[in-house]
Amino acid sequence: xxxxxxxxxxxxxxxxxxxxxxxxxxxxxxxxxxxxEVHWLGKHSLFEGWRGPIMRGLGGIPVDRTDxxxxxxxxxxxxxxxxxxxLVVTPDGTRGGHTHWKSGFxxxxxxxxxPVTLGYVDRTTMTTxxxxxxxxxxxxxxxxxxxxxxxxxxCGIRPEKQVEPRLREECGP
Numbered sequence: 001x002x003x004x005x006x007x008x009x010x011x012x013x014x015x016x017x018x019x020x021x022x023x024x025x026x027x028x029x030x031x032x033x034x035x036x037e038v039h040w041l042g043k044h045s046l047f048e049g050w051r052g053p054i055m056r057g058l059g060g061i062p063v064d065r066t067d068x069x070x071x072x073x074x075x076x077x078x079x080x081x082x083x084x085x086x087l088v089v090t091p092d093g094t095r096g097g098h099t100h101w102k103s104g105f106x107x108x109x110x111x112x113x114x115p116v117t118l119g120y121v122d123r124t125t126m127t128t129x130x131x132x133x134x135x136x137x138x139x140x141x142x143x144x145x146x147x148x149x150x151x152x153x154x155c156g157i158r159p160e161k162q163v164e165p166r167l168r169e170e171c172g173p
Contacts, residue, residue, distance in 0.1 A: 009115070014118050019162055027119050042055060046062070076111045088119070116136060120151065122153075122154045123156060
């Protein structure tokens, strides 16, 4: 693991590139090794049946994909209520089939004041770790340019499923 120091305050921890189920396990391992208490967002079907208590015990928060704005509001409410945690998010979604990153991480960081920590998996160098922790400025293009620059040389476990760090909101109306 090659990592910068863990942030000393609650953070939105991006796990990217997310191209394999192993990425999730690696990002949790990085967070735990750095002693970052984390929650993570996962599709609601991961929480059904016997897996539910395990996933919640690992810090999972189920996401109903039919109303993704609801989960953003719920996380913001939890932070504003004083709950302290890091939040692992994989904004490039479900390991393929997408052309843009999901913007929930950005909205959560902006509305809570939480910084964004750039976590990564890099198949090319066979490393994982934490990159810089950045404060979101509200200048979407500039913020995403910083994120794109960091991830430009990172390659996921399955490179053919990788998505460039670009939000749909950057493309205009």
